[in-house]
Amino acid sequence: MAAPIIHALRSLRRFSRPHSRCLSGLCDPLVSGTRRGLFKDVFPAETARVQLPELLSSGPQTVYCGFDPTADSLHVGNLLAVLGLLHFHRAGHHVIAVVGGATAQIGDPSGRQQERAALSPERVAENVRGIRESLQRIFSHHEALGGGGQPGGRVTVLDNAAWYRHRSAVEFLGSVGRHFRMSTMLSRHSVQSRLAAPEGMSLAEFTYQVFQAYDFYYLHQKHGCKIQLGGTDQLGNLMSGHEFIQRTAGEDVFGILLPLITSSSGDKLGKSAGNAVWLNRDRTSPFEFYQYFVRQRDSDVER
Numbered sequence: 188m189a190a191p192i193i194h195a196l197r198s199l200r201r202f203s204r205p206h207s208r209c210l211s212g213l214c215d216p217l218v219s220g221t222r223r224g225l226f227k228d229v230f231p232a233e234t235a236r237v238q239l240p241e242l243l244s245s246g247p248q249t250v251y252c253g254f255d256p257t258a259d260s261l262h263v264g265n266l267l268a269v270l271g272l273l274h275f276h277r278a279g280h281h282v283i284a285v286v287g288g289a290t291a292q293i294g295d296p297s298g299r300q301q302e303r304a305a306l307s308p309e310r311v312a313e314n315v316r317g318i319r320e321s322l323q324r325i326f327s328h329h330e331a332l333g334g335g336g337q338p339g340g341r342v343t344v345l346d347n348a349a350w351y352r353h354r355s356a357v358e359f360l361g362s363v364g365r366h367f368r369m370s371t372m373l374s375r376h377s378v379q380s381r382l383a384a385p386e387g388m389s390l391a392e393f394t395y396q397v398f399q400a401y402d403f404y405y406l407h408q409k410h411g412c413k414i415q416l417g418g419t420d421q422l423g424n425l426m427s428g429h430e431f432i433q434r435t436a437g438e439d440v441f442g443i444l445l446p447l448i449t450s451s452s453g454d455k456l457g458k459s460a461g462n463a464v465w466l467n468r469d470r471t472s473p474f475e476f477y478q479y480f481v482r483q484r485d486s487d488v489e490r
């Protein structure tokens with residue numbers, strides 16, 4: 188684990204003290220995270236702004252975020268999502284990190300101009316192992332630093348391949364696919380932006396939102412999960428989950444959107460001279476990791 192991450196984890200302690208507006212401290216991550224810009228928005232905006240603080244104050248909730256194993260290590264672009272989960276964990280909520288062993292084989296079109304290269308099942312299995320280890324290491328460091336906060340916060344790392352392994356495509360489309368409307372799926376930004384591109388989009392990528400929606404549904408049914416964290420580019424996938432759960436279970440669930448951090452030149456955070464900045468020390472050394480942040484332009488630092 189890179190030393191700067193440990194440092195960041197320690198600093199969470201300072202930020203995560205119960206806020207005076209939330210007696211229990213359980214809704215503190217939302218209040219403090221919103222104030223500091225860690226949470227950019229909530230979905231569905233009208234209801235979430237009213238109900239989400241109440242839900243969080245009513246008792247420990249289950250909050251999830253997914254990570255597709257497109258490589259064998261997490262990178263700086265995943266850092267905000269990990270920190271978001273840590274905030275909820277600290278405040279006593281249960282957090283689930285889903286490694287997308289299944290979804291990585293479909294390929295999320297969100298925020299991408301081009302189709303992802305297909306990954307072999309062996310490659311995905313190796314990547315799942317790497318990401319699972321990273322997540323477990325981050326959460327166990329956090330606990331070792333006293334990060335668990337209030338008693339009761341559990342951390343679970345799951346691979347979504349587990350709930351697709353025994354389902355057939357025919358059965359899945361016949362039962363789950365039936366609830367998705369083409370017009371809504373087509374209206375997603377991730378789809379619209381690709382339909383206009385010369386290469387278009389494959390059926391596999393087009394169906395990605397169904398899988399992420401079903402993950403949310405599955406976690407809602409099995410783990411009572413009502414909150415999903417995701418970057419702003421995940422809005423369409425979060426909406427699909429919300430609509431699917433409302434349609435089938437008649438319940439309101441919520442999405443919390445994390446900002447996509449870009450530099451003043453518009454590049455995503457986490458690329459250093461074209462190379463990714465990884466969270467695993469064997470990929471990016473603690474020295475390089477630290478230097479990457481030290482070298483940020485003054486104009487980008489606050490963001």
Ligand SMILES: N[C@@H](Cc1ccc(O)cc1)C(=O)O
Pocket residue numbers: 252253254255285287290295347398399402403421424
């Ligand atoms: N689609 C998410 C990853 C993800 C995978 C599965 C989920 O259930 C949720 C999120 C991303 O690319 O960032």
